[in-house]
Amino acid sequence: MQQIKGGVCAAKGFTANGIHCGIRKNKTKRDLALIVSDVPAAAAAVYTSNLVKSSTILVTKKHLRNGIARAVICNSGNANTCNANGIEVAETMCDLTAKTLGIDAEDVIVCSTGVIGQPLDPAPIAAALPELAKGLGDHSDLAAEGIMTTDTAMKEIAFSFTVDGKECHIGGIAKGSGMIHPNLATMLVFITTDCAISAEMLQKALSADVCDTFNMVSVDGDTSTNDTVAVLANGQAGNTCITEEGADFDSFRQALKAVTVYLCRCIAGDGEGATKLLECVVAGAKDEKTAKTVAKSVICSSLTKAAMFGADANWGRILCAIGYSGAQVDVTKVDVAFRSAKGTIPVCKNGAGIDFSEEIAKQILLEKEIDILITLGDGDGAATAWGCDLTYEYVKINGDYRT
C-alpha cells in the first residue's frame, strides 16, 4: 500500500468538480461539489445517529437501498435540515443532477452541510449544474473545497493497493470542523475506489471501519444532523469482485482504514478554531470497549482541551476525565504521559503525580500534534481517539455562525 496523489479521482473512472453557485454569500468560496463514476458503482454509507436528520439523509438512504450509485451531489452553506420542504429540495437536487448527467435519480447520493433550519433554494444549484458537470475532470481538490464550511483546509488523500494481483486505488475527501462528535464524528466524507467489491461487503467494511475511525473523533461534543460517510466502488481495477471475507477483503479494509484514519486526523486537527491535533492512545484496558470509552472521554474533556491549548501539562484533568468516563477503571493503576515530536514525558504513575520538568513538558506540548498516552494496567484492550484543543477561535466562530 502506498500513498498517491489526489483524492476521489485517484481511482479509475471517477471525475469530480466544485464551483461557487451562490448558496454561500462569499463568492470566493465553492459551495457545490459533484463526484461521478463512469459506470454504476457499488455503494455503501453510514449516517449520523442524531434523531434530527438532514432531509438529504432520508433521500440518500432511499437511493442506496439497491446498493448502487453513480454520483454524489453536495452543497455547502445550508444543511437542508429542519426545513418543511427539505425532502422535496433534496429530491430536486437528485433529479437535476440525474438529468444533467443522463443517469437515474435513484443513483444519486445527495448531501448538504451548513446552517440548520434555513430553507434551501434549489434555483442556484439548478442554474450551476450544467457548468459543474461540464467541468468534471481530475478535480478532487475542487470538490473537496466545495464541501467545506468553516474548515480552513481542504482534506483529501489517496492510496494504491493490490488485490488479486491488480493495482487498485482508493481515495477520499472530507469536511469536518464543527458539530463533530461520536457517533459519527464527522460531517461529510466521500470515498471512491476502483476495487471491485460487492455492495454488501463494502457496507460491512465501512460499518466496521467507522467504529475505530470516525466514531473516535470529537471536536466539540455536538453530534451533527448531517453526518454521512459514503463509499463508491466502481470495479474498474479489474480484480475479481470481493464477495466474502478473506485476504482480499482484508487488503481492502486496510486500504480503507488508511484513508479514513488520515481523514480523521485532518478533521480533528482542523476542528473549529483548533491549533493542535490531539491523539489519545489508551492501552492496557480490560477490553477494547473500556479503552474506547476512556479515550473518547479524555478527547472530549473541555478542561483537557483548554489545557492543551495552553500547553499546560495538567494531567489531573485527564485523570478526572478517565474517572467520569463511565468505564470501570482502577485509578490507582493509571499511568499518563505526553508525547510529541519533541519527545515523551511521563507525568502520572499509578494514579498519582510524579516529578517531571514543567519546562520540558511545555516544550513537548507547544508542538502542533500531541499524543496523550494512557495505560490502565488492566489487560490488553487498546483504542485511539482524535480531537483538538479548545481555543478562543472556536468560541468566536460559533458565537456568530449564521451572520
Added chain:
Amino acid sequence: MQQIKGGVCAAKGFTANGIHCGIRKNKTKRDLALIVSDVPAAAAAVYTSNLVKSSTILVTKKHLRNGIARAVICNSGNANTCNANGIEVAETMCDLTAKTLGIDAEDVIVCSTGVIGQPLDPAPIAAALPELAKGLGDHSDLAAEGIMTTDTAMKEIAFSFTVDGKECHIGGIAKGSGMIHPNLATMLVFITTDCAISAEMLQKALSADVCDTFNMVSVDGDTSTNDTVAVLANGQAGNTCITEEGADFDSFRQALKAVTVYLCRCIAGDGEGATKLLECVVAGAKDEKTAKTVAKSVICSSLTKAAMFGADANWGRILCAIGYSGAQVDVTKVDVAFRSAKGTIPVCKNGAGIDFSEEIAKQILLEKEIDILITLGDGDGAATAWGCDLTYEYVKINGDYRT
C-alpha cells in the same frame, strides 16, 4: 418562606470564618474556611460520581457514617486529589480542626478544592487554625470567599420557614465555576439549618433534592473529582424533630430547594468565563426522565453555548442537541422559544423554523439571563437545567490554570 440575610450563619447556633493561610499564592485570596455548629448536628451529604475522588471525600464519608457532624473545614487552591498521601493529609486536617475546637475528629467534614495532583502541605492549615477558630462568628461571607477558586463572586443565600409552629432558618454557601457537570453539578456546597430533622430524613431530602437541582447544572461537561454537598441540621429552632414524611418534611424540602435552586443559578451564572446564565425549561415530555435528558443535552451543547455568547438565535443547534440527547422525541412536534427580561420570541414550531425578527431576537439574547423554552408535545414531563455560555474567557482561564 422568606429570603433573609446571610448564608451558613443564618441558622441559630452556627458560626463561620474564612482566612488566607497560604495555600493560594495570592495573599488577598482567602483559602481556608470553617463552619461550626455549637452542638452536634444531624448531617447528610452527596458526593461526586467520578471514580477519581478527592481523598477528602473518603474521609468525610467515613466521618458521616454515624450521621453526626459539628464542623466543616475546607481549603481552596489544592484539591487533595491523586496524591499518594491524600488520606493522611485529609485526616490531619480533621484532627487539627477537632483539637482546635475541642471536638471529636469524627465530627469534622473535610473538603478541598483546586488543582488536582499536587501534594497538599497541611502545615499552613495547622498554623492558621487557631486564628481561624478565634475569628468564628457571623461570617458566612468570609467562609464563602474561602472556598472560591475561579469563582468571580461569593455565593450565599438564606431563608426562614416555619415547621411545627417554630421559625426555622436554612442557608448555604457554594463554590462552582469550572469542572461542573451532572452528576453532581457543583464543586462544593455547604448548607446549615436549625430545623430539627433526623440524619436519615435529612439524607432523604438532600438525595431527592439534588436530582432536580445540582444534577441539572453543567458549566463545561467535566464532572469534578471533589463535588460535595453537605447539610448540617442542629435542631436549635426547637421544632419537634422531623423523623418521617409529612407536612413538616415537605416544608423542609421546600426550604432546602429554595436554597439549592438559588445556588444552582449562582454556580451556572458564574461558570468559568460565563457572561450569561442559561436556563433550559423543557415541558410536554412523555416523562420527567425524557425532559431531564433533553434539558441537560441542550445546556451542555458547546455550539448552543457559543451561540448564546454571541446572542445568535441559532435554534438549529438546539434542535440538534435535542436530537442527539438519546431521548426518544418526535422532532416534528418540537417548539422552541427564547425568553429574557426583554420578552419572549418563538423561533421554531413543529421542528421547523418560523419567521421571526432577528433584531428582536438579538435584543432578547443580549440580556444576562436567558431562558431556552422547549415543548415536546408528547405529555406532561417537565424539567429545568442550568448552564452558561461558552466564552473566550473560559478558554483563557483553563488554558493555563495551574500557573
